Amino acid sequence: MSEVTLTIGGRDYAVSCADGEEAHVARLGAAIDRKFQQLGRNVSTKDAQNMLFAALLLADELHEARKEGEALRSQVEEAGAERETLAAQVAEARRAVEAARVEAARVEAAGTQPAAAPPADAAPTLFDDPELGPALERFADLLETCADKLEGKGPST
Template sequence: MNTLQLNIGGRTFAIAVQPGQEDHVHHLASQIDAKFQQLTPRYSQNLLFATLQLADELHRSQLASAQAKQEAQAAVDGASDLKREADMAVGQTDKLKRRIAELEEELSNLQSSIQQESNKYNDLIADNERFKIAVMEADTEKTRLQGELASARRERDALEQQLAEAPAAASGQQAFFDPASSAIDPELVPALERFAELLENCASKLEGKGAAS
């Protein structure tokens, strides 16, 4: 321990201090002596008042320091809260980015599906157009065959008329043609065969077009 001589209010005091604390204690003593000099010259009371004033200033300084620490801690806490909110915002942003990516992928898949369905629809339209054309061609062919059939029937009627009139002309009588009792003119046989073949072809084609439609 070291002994210091302190002069306060015109009196000298000897006190023991830790080594290295000499300058600090001298500074405190000078502050007390400055306060003491501001008071009326009554030594004991002046010393007490000076000490109380310094103690009050120290207390106020400690309160101000504590308040400053609280404010600093509140600022630190506020900064921590802001950091947590920022981290949450970053997390939400990442989630939104992932959701946007998922929605974009779903949209791409939907667009691909729509394109596939559109292609199928276009194929169906093309098939329908081809079917319409085929039906129109079938109707045209049917009309042509019906015309040929009508022509064949007229030709048949004409041949039957000729066959009916041939025996009557030969005998000089009006008689109905009887295939079982009358002989067929050999010249009419090729015409009858061609007529029968034409009827069979027309019937086959009509049956085939009807089944196809």
């Protein structure tokens, strides 16, 4: 056991503590002394009462710090839930990108092979456009880049 001398309100107090805890106890004593000094002219002649008031001030600060900590913990939990939602959206976007790539490859492959002639009365379809495959591929790359940014990564290679 070690002993530390704390000066609070101009008086010295000997306090025992575990070895290695001297600096910590001294910092706590200094915090109590600062609160004690905040009492200013309201200081009574009773040391115990003055210590009580200083301890109440410190307990109030601790209470407020804990409330702030709880509020921050709640915000962190909300952010975690939002991150999970965003991760699900990113996963869905990645699936859509992959589906778009597959479709782009199918359309591009269909564009290079001779296709059966559509019936004369058939309306033109979107897949008749030879620029659709490359456009879908560019769109898929753009979606992939957006998904990477949402996950906090750089662009994929």
